[in-house]
Amino acid sequence: MASLTKSYLDLINDCDRFPYDHPFKPPGDHWTKIYQFLLPEDPRPHGFMLAETVKKMPWTSDFVIDHETRTVRLSPSQDKGDLSISCTTALSKLVQRAIDEDTFRVIHRTHSEAYPIIGANFPVSLERYGSTLFGIISRGAHLTVYTKTASEMKIWVPRRSPDLFTYPNCLDTTVAGGVAFGEGPFECIVREGDEEASLPEDVIRNRVVHCGCISYVGLNDPKGDGETGLIAPDIMYVYDLELPENMVCKQNDEEVKEFYLMTTDEVKESLAKTEFKTNSALVMIDFFIRHGIITAENEKNYAEIIARLHRRLPLPTTSQQGHNC
């Protein structure tokens, strides 16, 4: 059976799937039904919810739903003194109710780590699984570890465990993790670098280079597990680590099945065959651009690819006061 191969732009289209024209007047019925999620005393939307989600959610009295303006406003009924506490508590109660009633498959009937609402005017968190239903910006940190042999560059690529909820058996970035509430993306890499690839903390702290971030607006897809079509704005902070040939990455927890040291041609081939986790493919493409493997001379969609890898998200990423969780 001949397998379909994908271009770099195809891979980006698979990941960055939300329409560009206008978030509230895009073509098609699906998108005209989006609800904006609002926080108290802030006119800016912090998430985009599907009408189906709004309909199914076991709302508490802390939320005001307006079907005319298509908004869900968090308006805590208690503890108005400290919005940080009252909003986090209200969101937590709602998630607990959704767990108890088993309303959504993406929640997996279980609690998950706290994620911040990054553009909020005060620190506020929501559990990871719950935040996907609200279409809030999630953040990940991705480290690409590579080595330069005499003849070429090679990249450390793990295969995900077959037991993971999402993207089982797919290839992935060397080290990656979700950035939790109160954590900086670099600290996430320090933590995950040991857990996932047995990389010593001092090696990470002394040699890793911060290289920017990738941003896109995904729609969660059938390869994931749970509701589909949820709007998933995401920021992936990217880091590089060059290791000498005598240092290796090896699995250290149950999330990674095994590590391969792949040539860039092998990575290209695996990308084309969609063997990578959807958003990790973008990290590889960005790495190839920054290291001169993809160039304006060998890729006709160069400018388009680079712009799409750094989408300006339709939600704020800093507070109105410049505060940043």
Place this chain on the structure above:
Amino acid sequence: MASLTKSYLDLINDCDRFPYDHPFKPPGDHWTKIYQFLLPEDPRPHGFMLAETVKKMPWTSDFVIDHETRTVRLSPSQDKGDLSISCTTALSKLVQRAIDEDTFRVIHRTHSEAYPIIGANFPVSLERYGSTLFGIISRGAHLTVYTKTASEMKIWVPRRSPDLFTYPNCLDTTVAGGVAFGEGPFECIVREGDEEASLPEDVIRNRVVHCGCISYVGLNDPKGDGETGLIAPDIMYVYDLELPENMVCKQNDEEVKEFYLMTTDEVKESLAKTEFKTNSALVMIDFFIRHGIITAENEKNYAEIIARLHRRLPLPTTSQQGHNC
């Protein structure tokens, strides 16, 4: 006199100035009067022209102006067999007329090198000065040369000649130039590297790393010379070159006054004091991001800055057939 200092995001706002909401329905009268520039047999706009420009331009019979749809369509009256030749000829005749009649200051009553219309379905060119009036995407190539001493990184920064039309005396990228019709951005760097910084061709070909591109939509400003408020979409291809401490950059033509080997702190300070050419400041910011000098931990607008440095242009960058000039 205390000087006003600018943040990185301020510097980007100074450069990427076209509204984001919607190119044809932005706030304010100015933007609602924009004309789209169209090529034959292609529904996609390839430029944005101001109403004042459309009014003043000494149009020939090769152009159809429609004030109702606010479009200027190039529709060559001759040689319909080869659109590449007939369109380039029509644009050339128009520029000649604007030179003869001294219609626009930005044309400087002189011819300039041919620039491509990069998203066109066939090869077509227009002179550099003329293309700014049509609001066509221009392309530049920017090389940052740096060296690592025992203690820190230093960057080679030239000061522009006081005699240049645009941005006299400003600081600039180590090597930069406009990418002409039929030239690749890397070849532009090879050519300009020798002309501007005395960098040998083999050093550039063997050691320069292609690192991506920056994109923004500027409005030409009073520091430039000529009409103001013209819409200026731009792609800057960025390259890095690490040199050993014993190799230096030195001026080789009249465009550069002198070179400085600056610490990153000195570059930061010069950026804040707006001593850099407006778009070259963005090249420095992008370099700082890729080299871990600006990080998510030390810059609250990190995600916003990175998205803004890679704006998806409102004009096509490849042909409908995937052809690329």
